[in-house]
Amino acid sequence: MELNSNHFDNSGNAVMVDIGEKEATKRIAVASGKIFVDEKTYKMIAEGKVSKGDVLGVARIAGIMAAKQTFLSIPLCHPISIESISIDFEFPIDEASIDKKFIKAICSVKTTGTTGVEMEALNGVCIALLTIYDMCKSIEKGMTIGEIQLEKKSGGKSGNYERQL
Amino acid sequence: MELNSNHFDNSGNAVMVDIGEKEATKRIAVASGKIFVDEKTYKMIAEGKVSKGDVLGVARIAGIMAAKQTFLSIPLCHPISIESISIDFEFPIDEASIDKKFIKAICSVKTTGTTGVEMEALNGVCIALLTIYDMCKSIEKGMTIGEIQLEKKSGGKSGNYERQL
Amino acid sequence: MELNSNHFDNSGNAVMVDIGEKEATKRIAVASGKIFVDEKTYKMIAEGKVSKGDVLGVARIAGIMAAKQTFLSIPLCHPISIESISIDFEFPIDEASIDKKFIKAICSVKTTGTTGVEMEALNGVCIALLTIYDMCKSIEKGMTIGEIQLEKKSGGKSGNYERQL
Amino acid sequence: MELNSNHFDNSGNAVMVDIGEKEATKRIAVASGKIFVDEKTYKMIAEGKVSKGDVLGVARIAGIMAAKQTFLSIPLCHPISIESISIDFEFPIDEASIDKKFIKAICSVKTTGTTGVEMEALNGVCIALLTIYDMCKSIEKGMTIGEIQLEKKSGGKSGNYERQL
Amino acid sequence: MELNSNHFDNSGNAVMVDIGEKEATKRIAVASGKIFVDEKTYKMIAEGKVSKGDVLGVARIAGIMAAKQTFLSIPLCHPISIESISIDFEFPIDEASIDKKFIKAICSVKTTGTTGVEMEALNGVCIALLTIYDMCKSIEKGMTIGEIQLEKKSGGKSGNYERQL
Amino acid sequence: MELNSNHFDNSGNAVMVDIGEKEATKRIAVASGKIFVDEKTYKMIAEGKVSKGDVLGVARIAGIMAAKQTFLSIPLCHPISIESISIDFEFPIDEASIDKKFIKAICSVKTTGTTGVEMEALNGVCIALLTIYDMCKSIEKGMTIGEIQLEKKSGGKSGNYERQL
Numbered sequence: 001m002e003l004n005s006n007h008f009d010n011s012g013n014a015v016m017v018d019i020g021e022k023e024a025t026k027r028i029a030v031a032s033g034k035i036f037v038d039e040k041t042y043k044m045i046a047e048g049k050v051s052k053g054d055v056l057g058v059a060r061i062a063g064i065m066a067a068k069q070t071f072l073s074i075p076l077c078h079p080i081s082i083e084s085i086s087i088d089f090e091f092p093i094d095e096a097s098i099d100k101k102f103i104k105a106i107c108s109v110k111t112t113g114t115t116g117v118e119m120e121a122l123n124g125v126c127i128a129l130l131t132i133y134d135m136c137k138s139i140e141k142g143m144t145i146g147e148i149q150l151e152k153k154s155g156g157k158s159g160n161y162e163r164q165l
Numbered sequence: 166m167e168l169n170s171n172h173f174d175n176s177g178n179a180v181m182v183d184i185g186e187k188e189a190t191k192r193i194a195v196a197s198g199k200i201f202v203d204e205k206t207y208k209m210i211a212e213g214k215v216s217k218g219d220v221l222g223v224a225r226i227a228g229i230m231a232a233k234q235t236f237l238s239i240p241l242c243h244p245i246s247i248e249s250i251s252i253d254f255e256f257p258i259d260e261a262s263i264d265k266k267f268i269k270a271i272c273s274v275k276t277t278g279t280t281g282v283e284m285e286a287l288n289g290v291c292i293a294l295l296t297i298y299d300m301c302k303s304i305e306k307g308m309t310i311g312e313i314q315l316e317k318k319s320g321g322k323s324g325n326y327e328r329q330l
Numbered sequence: 331m332e333l334n335s336n337h338f339d340n341s342g343n344a345v346m347v348d349i350g351e352k353e354a355t356k357r358i359a360v361a362s363g364k365i366f367v368d369e370k371t372y373k374m375i376a377e378g379k380v381s382k383g384d385v386l387g388v389a390r391i392a393g394i395m396a397a398k399q400t401f402l403s404i405p406l407c408h409p410i411s412i413e414s415i416s417i418d419f420e421f422p423i424d425e426a427s428i429d430k431k432f433i434k435a436i437c438s439v440k441t442t443g444t445t446g447v448e449m450e451a452l453n454g455v456c457i458a459l460l461t462i463y464d465m466c467k468s469i470e471k472g473m474t475i476g477e478i479q480l481e482k483k484s485g486g487k488s489g490n491y492e493r494q495l
Numbered sequence: 496m497e498l499n500s501n502h503f504d505n506s507g508n509a510v511m512v513d514i515g516e517k518e519a520t521k522r523i524a525v526a527s528g529k530i531f532v533d534e535k536t537y538k539m540i541a542e543g544k545v546s547k548g549d550v551l552g553v554a555r556i557a558g559i560m561a562a563k564q565t566f567l568s569i570p571l572c573h574p575i576s577i578e579s580i581s582i583d584f585e586f587p588i589d590e591a592s593i594d595k596k597f598i599k600a601i602c603s604v605k606t607t608g609t610t611g612v613e614m615e616a617l618n619g620v621c622i623a624l625l626t627i628y629d630m631c632k633s634i635e636k637g638m639t640i641g642e643i644q645l646e647k648k649s650g651g652k653s654g655n656y657e658r659q660l
Numbered sequence: 661m662e663l664n665s666n667h668f669d670n671s672g673n674a675v676m677v678d679i680g681e682k683e684a685t686k687r688i689a690v691a692s693g694k695i696f697v698d699e700k701t702y703k704m705i706a707e708g709k710v711s712k713g714d715v716l717g718v719a720r721i722a723g724i725m726a727a728k729q730t731f732l733s734i735p736l737c738h739p740i741s742i743e744s745i746s747i748d749f750e751f752p753i754d755e756a757s758i759d760k761k762f763i764k765a766i767c768s769v770k771t772t773g774t775t776g777v778e779m780e781a782l783n784g785v786c787i788a789l790l791t792i793y794d795m796c797k798s799i800e801k802g803m804t805i806g807e808i809q810l811e812k813k814s815g816g817k818s819g820n821y822e823r824q825l
Numbered sequence: 826m827e828l829n830s831n832h833f834d835n836s837g838n839a840v841m842v843d844i845g846e847k848e849a850t851k852r853i854a855v856a857s858g859k860i861f862v863d864e865k866t867y868k869m870i871a872e873g874k875v876s877k878g879d880v881l882g883v884a885r886i887a888g889i890m891a892a893k894q895t896f897l898s899i900p901l902c903h904p905i906s907i908e909s910i911s912i913d914f915e916f917p918i919d920e921a922s923i924d925k926k927f928i929k930a931i932c933s934v935k936t937t938g939t940t941g942v943e944m945e946a947l948n949g950v951c952i953a954l955l956t957i958y959d960m961c962k963s964i965e966k967g968m969t970i971g972e973i974q975l976e977k978k979s980g981g982k983s984g985n986y987e988r989q990l
Binding site: 356387390391394395398399408409411412413414415416417418440441442 | 664669673674675677678679680732735736738739741773774809
């Protein structure tokens with residue numbers, strides 16, 4: 001089986017893919033991920049949002065800044081003229097039956113260019129969730145981060161993608 | 166309920182915790198995480214390791230470099246005199262029954278200092294897994310990253326931690 | 331009163347503004363600022379310029395490099411295809427009556443794009459002045475930096491701006 | 496007059512000062528600065544703090560992250576094992592008579608080492624204030640940043656410093 | 661004789677050249693360089709490529725990442741929308757008569773823009789070779805890096821360039 | 826033949842070497858390198874030094890800043906508490922017979938720590954020389970950079986090293 005990811009040349013050496021022949025189109029990517037936390041940590045973060053100690057405000061800024069710097073962290077990512085980044089958090093508050101609480105981060109990134117912004121969206125999610133971990137780790141060390149995935153992307157030759165439930 | 170994470174002052178403002186009074190000790194942190202991939206992608210990565218197209222070699226370097234830069238990405242992390250970083254990958258090849266294949270990344274970080282290296286280990290895992298995603302995304306967009314967690318830490322006032330199975 | 335800066339969404343969460351619908355125009359921004367110094371420090375810097383010990387040469391490079399990296403420092407700034415940056419210094423040598431001497435830094439930045447370069451110009455000024463402070467702080471600790479302001483900008487939907495005297 | 500700042504060698508070439516012979520001591524630096532804004536902008540920021548649209552929360556994170564990276568921005572600054580950073584904002588709300596409103600940023604940095612952290616504190620102040628400017632510039636372009644100064648420092652051979660009123 | 665490099669203004673102050681009036685063209689630059697090593701080190705690297713211990717794989721990633729960041733390292737370089745980067749290594753294995761063995765690194769960079777990518781290609785070569793040095797320095801300290809040069813460039817007003825043998 | 830550089834583990838995977846057991850000693854490294862230029866370029870740089878257009882002043886700052894950031898560029902380098910960096914340039918003006926003129930850059934780096942600073946010194950040399958290339962490339966494209974080498978190092982378990990003529 002060939003490794004035909006175009007991140008390698010014919011000799012199997014890593015290359016930064018040539019995007020010069022691709023068409024500049026409007027592109028959007030949305031990624032999401034979760035941090036699973038204890039009831040106690042969950043309350044702290046949720047209440048912190050409306051009172052004092054804004055864990056999510058800090059995480060949002062960290063995620064936005066990271067998304068901009070994706071090309072500096074992921075070896076074969078291109079520098080990109082990002083047009084917008086937003087990070088939202090969702091609290092599944094009513095899901096009382098859920099054993100493990102979680103906070104969901106959703107990162108949306110837009111550009112007009114010749115390559116997509118999936119990695120920027122995914123990186124924004126990861127660093128936002130790691131920032132939550134950092135700020136809560138003195139309370140709970142057992143938090144896990146997971147279900148980091150691309151939700152959808154549009155624009156570009158490979159067409160639109162939307163994750164199936 | 167108080168947000169007593171020491172990443173906030175009494176007014177709820179984010180602060181970089183004072184580690185000046187803490188004792189310099191030998192500290193180790195180990196974190197892990199997984200990327201869940203299709204059979205096809207799995208084979209490509211696994212075979213790439215031994216033949217040509219070394220996805221994991223690139224991911225390892227990305228993770229090591231990211232771990233060193235954690236204080237530049239995570240807002241309230243301290244700059245740290247890291248003494249060593251390693252990233253290993255595990256292939257649960259024999260688990261034939263597993264519906265979804267995965268590759269596991271394990272990052273170990275050591276320092277002698279006044280604060281721990283959990284975030285460095287977790288960040289190393291995240292960026293290594295994101296790099297795998299990046300290099301395989303032209304083949305499979307539905308990969309998910311998950312189960313990112315601290316496996317163990319030693320050193321420091323709060324004592325040792327080892328994740329329970 | 332609404333916070334209608336478009337750096338927040340309707341829920342008050344910070345976002346990186348969408349500049350995708352804005353028109354790409356030629357844009358220029360000029361910012362300035364001053365460092366107020368003692369007679370002694372003033373002479374050192376001014377003479378250093380023409381003889382040895384080029385404080386301003388170092389400060390200029392620091393300011394230019396910082397202006398390029400503005401999107402890495404200011405959380406909601408966009409990466410920008412900067413076309414030129416220059417930093418000039420003015421010495422109000424003849425103003426003999428002035429109690430406190432100062433050196434004025436002026437940073438001009440140009441781009442063709444969908445968002446302005448005010449922050450790049452202001453950041454270039456700040457880091458240039460901080461560099462002067464750093465290089466002279468063993469001589470005088472009481473220096474102050476001030477009057478950092480946008481002098482003018484042109485291009486973009488909001489039109490031209492020129493500071494009134 | 497000699498430029499005896501030790502940031503130059505005998506030939507007038509910039510050097511990164513040798514701090515290897517200096518004693519490692521506990522060091523603290525506090526710097527401050529102001530952004531002068533219109534009544535309207537002032538209210539937005541002040542109210543944003545307690546309701547939605549947290550300009551100062553974003554500025555605080557930007558300042559803390561910048562302070563950590565000072566050695567990457569200011570050419571002759573040393574990398575430093577920073578132990579803590581905090582940024583506070585003061586609102587002189589009751590000074591009704593003041594023509595121009597302002598918000599004051601105060602940055603405190605601590606380390607144990609062979610060189611001081613004045614530049615880190617000053618840089619934290621500058622970037623925090625620039626971030627406020629960035630987030631409010633669609634409302635008011637005429638804001639100025641000023642009175643950036645070292646408030647006090649302790650530790651090190653040159654002794655303590657406290658700004659005189 | 662005038663210093664008419666356009667990296668200085670009429671007063672001799674460094675400026676980041678204005679590329680706003682230049683035409684956006686497809687541009688390619690190829691640079692190369694060598695690291696001269698002992699027979700022993702040479703064999704280790706060459707064999708490492710096909711067996712275990714992939715010095716060149718690590719060097720390639722380091723060079724690609726560095727090329728992307730050239731505008732952050734070289735003071736007057738512009739940020740560039742790089743479209744592709746590749747780094748190849750050549751082993752002049754058959755040149756048995758050569759006294760000193762060497763490994764040659766070749767870096768190719770492409771963009772569509774108003775300024776060239778020579779510095780990106782040269783920087784990619786340098787950092788790739790420095791990475792080889794780093795990974796082999798416990799074996800041989802006397803390695804030298806040399807013959808770093810622009811091989812060819814195309815696109816842009818100044819026309820094509822190809823190094824003469 | 827084994828690749829016993831300790832930058833690989835037993836499986837041949839790259840690791841950041843553990844320096845935790847090494848002794849903290851005073852360490853110095855000196856590296857040098859040359860840029861070979863035409864008579865015309867040579868004069869411009871040499872005269873620029875004493876009159877206007879200070880190519881070497883800019884190159885020195887670039888090299889110092891790069892040396893500080895070596896751990897961010899070279900994948901397996903450790904972050905280091907650098908105590909001093911200096912970069913000198915030598916002009917072999919009297920060597921009238923030399924066919925190709927050159928400027929030599931010498932970078933000295935000091936630290937007290939558990940690992941050496943060879944890579945910092947070498948990186949400082951490379952980036953300083955690349956900066957000269959960048960600033961002179963509109964005049965001469967055929968410049969080459971070479972003879973980049975470690976001159977001497979002291980401190981550490983492996984003892985002192987001094988390059989033989």
